[in-house]
Amino acid sequence: MEDHAIIDLYWSRNPEAIQRTGEKYGAYCRAIARNILPDRRDAEECVNDTWLGAWNAMPENRPGLLAPFLGKITRNLAFTRWRAGHTEKRGRGELPLVLDELADCASAEDTLQTLEAAELEEAVNRFLRTLPERECSVFLRRYWFTEPMTDIARRYGMREATVRTSLFRSREKLRRHLEKEGLL
Incomplete structure (x- = not known):
């Protein structure tokens, strides 16, 4: 599915947007999260929170490019989670x-x-x-x-x-x- 169609799903508040986003960008967002948070569960939670963040952000912001928009959300969430754990091993x-x-x-x-x-x-x-x-x-x-x-x-x-x-x-x-x- 094309990015503009996924964005339209978000704007129309269609829950299918999350499924389509996960199919297309799940691996991309997981890679970002895992590079910061090696614990698979933490990374997966971060990716799930990304979908919620995109859902909440879309009515106010219509991203021009979906991948960097999602990547930024994932990265910010992962850094926040990392700071919360604040250990060198993360x-x-x-x-x-x-x-x-x-x-x-x-x-x-x-x-x-x-x-x-x-x-x-x-x-x-x-x-x-x-x-x-x-x-x-x-x-x-x-x-x-x-x-x-x-x-x-x-x-x-x-x-x-x-x-x-x-x-x-x-x-x-x-x-x-x-x-x-x-x-x-």
């Missing part, structure tokens, strides 16, 4: 590493207190559009999907050291981009 230990890696680019304490989150998000999106496709994909796999570097290396046929170097260089580019835009 997310296969990747979440603390990912947040630590990005700390040099944008300190959550300093940057988010002085900026609107939307302004920072737009700046990061502008930065991502400047990256070559593969570099952007590696960056997003690590910092959006919180994938382990070993998985990214395997996915793109790279050595883990190459992934690490690519991510380091991308973070440096992001830091310079944010400084140039006056956000750091």
Whole structure:
């Protein structure tokens, strides 16, 4: 079923929307949740909460693209659940590493207190559009999907050291981009 048809089901408050969403985007949302929450039950609850979140959000918001809309809901719910558990073992230990890696680019304490989150998000999106496709994909796999570097290396046929170097260089580019835009 096409995304616009699924969105129409949500807007008409048809419960079939949830079934169709699960069929089309269940694996996608589970992958996002599992990268942050390795406990299958927690990840599955997070995905179920995503469908409810989409159901509740749709009357006010009509997403242009359904996959990123659902992915963002899943990711936010997973981070919230992770914070509630607040243990290093969650997310296969990747979440603390990912947040630590990005700390040099944008300190959550300093940057988010002085900026609107939307302004920072737009700046990061502008930065991502400047990256070559593969570099952007590696960056997003690590910092959006919180994938382990070993998985990214395997996915793109790279050595883990190459992934690490690519991510380091991308973070440096992001830091310079944010400084140039006056956000750091």
